[in-house]
Amino acid sequence: MSHVAPRPQLSYRKVPARRRRSSLLAPSSPLELGLNSYRIYLLANICHGLVAVALFLESLPIVEDQLRSFERWHLVFLVALLLNGCALLAQGARQKVRLWPVVVAPVLVALAVGTLPLAWTGVRPTQSSWVEPFVLLTAAATVVVWSTRMAAAYLVVVTAAYVVVTLYTTPGQDPTSVLFDATSRIAFGVVIIVLISLVYRGGQTADQLHADALAQEMQLNRTRSQAEEQERLDRLIHDNVMAALLDAGRSTGPVLRRTRELAQRALDVLAFEERRAEGGAMTMVHTLLDDLLESLSPWRNRVRFNSITPYIRPPGEPRPLIPSDTAAALVQAITESVSNSARHSGTDVTFVTMDGGECPPTDINPEGFFLRFQVVDRGRGFQVRSVDSRRLGVRVSIVGNVEHVGGAVDVDAAPGRGTRVTILWPRDART
Incomplete structure (x- = not known):
């Protein structure tokens, strides 16, 4: 059994009363x-x-x-x-x-x-x-x-x-x-x-x-960072592992193909997190689209793509790059939005839109482009203010996930007229 060495106490330079000659x-x-x-x-x-x-x-x-x-x-x-x-x-x-x-x-x-x-x-x-x-x-x-x-x-x-x-x-x-x-x-x-x-x-x-x-302040920042990291891991478990377990618990007989796909996706996400811990990687936007399509594969029968913009910049120009952790957070938020629509909307169809384009460079994204996603259903809807704060689906897995990487989320929902979730990255983009 291995023992983890305790973290050293925070140290800082004390002001010397005397200087060496x-x-x-x-x-x-x-x-x-x-x-x-x-x-x-x-x-x-x-x-x-x-x-x-x-x-x-x-x-x-x-x-x-x-x-x-x-x-x-x-x-x-x-x-x-x-x-x-x-x-x-x-x-x-x-x-x-x-x-x-x-x-x-x-x-x-x-x-x-x-x-x-x-x-x-x-x-x-x-x-x-x-x-x-x-x-x-x-x-x-x-x-x-x-x-x-x-x-x-x-x-x-x-x-x-x-x-x-x-x-x-x-x-x-x-x-x-x-x-x-x-x-x-x-x-x-x-x-x-x-x-x-x-x-x-x-x-x-x-x-x-x-x-x-x-x-x-350093101690508080470290504690806050640890809490954010733990919350992010909670989102991963909620978005992936729990989805597979819930699907398996509601199924009768042999394990369904969709359950296996959800479980495999959870394993892929956890493996990605292990690779991510080794260093900050970059992902092309069209790769993000491929990851999104793969992530939504368990709901392929209900998802309808209204619009997909695979090229943010004109052909012949360098393809835009996005941090891998940002791409993963956006994919996770969209996937959770579709999952919530499948579980709670009461309809058979969820519409997904992805677009983007060039914009003036921002502090979060100096390359000068933005991404925008929309997940829409025409189901029963809900009252946003009445959502239980202990539920992680909207508050943590969608809003918290996107805001953590510099994006913004707008949830427009009301009883009887469906739900629209709009995700914009970066949040300071002038579209």
Whole structure:
């Protein structure tokens, strides 16, 4: 006895809170960061680039004033920060997100602070260095790259280093004033880091909720697909197997030829379903007509064909193709309509019409043709609204079967004036 392995649980990509350092040069995507996190990250990079360019322009007067206090080679860090900000703006204009510019910026600022004593010429600067505002900017930028704690730690360490450098390059300055200014900058920076962290976490939470909703939708779609497949199999059993069994149960004596034909047709349909499961096949329209004639063979004595159009396109043009499962569904619906007419109409004749032609291409049928079938009898008829919902003949085997493959069914019936079933495929055809 074989055991079927259980289906794996639905999985979905969780939004990563951190990215591996090995992917710094590779572009990120919404699938990696999450859609909302990606947008926040992109907006943060653009803002970072704009502020970096603005700080560079603001630093130009300071640089001119401090050329006597620090060597010119130290300006390489300022130019590098400008180029880094321009790279962020260029990526933002291209809707791209890469991690390396956001990582390079705090490294450049840390190196700029650490090399200030080496660049000092011994002349006391008249105002604070251009590095000071960049410390706050890069600390805020590290929130989305690393974490809130990492950004706060970077802010505290680099600010403390800057305080030491300031006291070294500015002899005689009041340490209390320097420490107070540094503490104020750290407190302000921590507030900004916390706010950015809350916004970024909100984006991650929204992405997580979106992923959960997608997983639930996938689960519902899978359940719905399983239910539709089971309903389709129920239609096959009802349309074929039950027809043979009912005919055999109403017969006396040896099995009639028609019963054998019905049973063989049921076996053929089930065999076709097995082949269909292996892949999507296509069927020519004239083959569909042959299948329909063969399917209606048990009722050959009562069926009258009013009109049959075997050629949808003029001779010499490619013959139109229809998906095999669609052809099978149409044949099954017509067969069930004839079977219902034979069982319930009280008449000896059922009229079948098949026509079609070319039409503008549709979403369901891009080849540009339509098929229309009619099954008509002049029997006792019935009230469509009064049909028991548990009966599968009209609701499932005809209407459901056709609508499942993109067609439409119109049932026109009334007591005393017969029944007309019109089947159109595709349903969006403009005939």
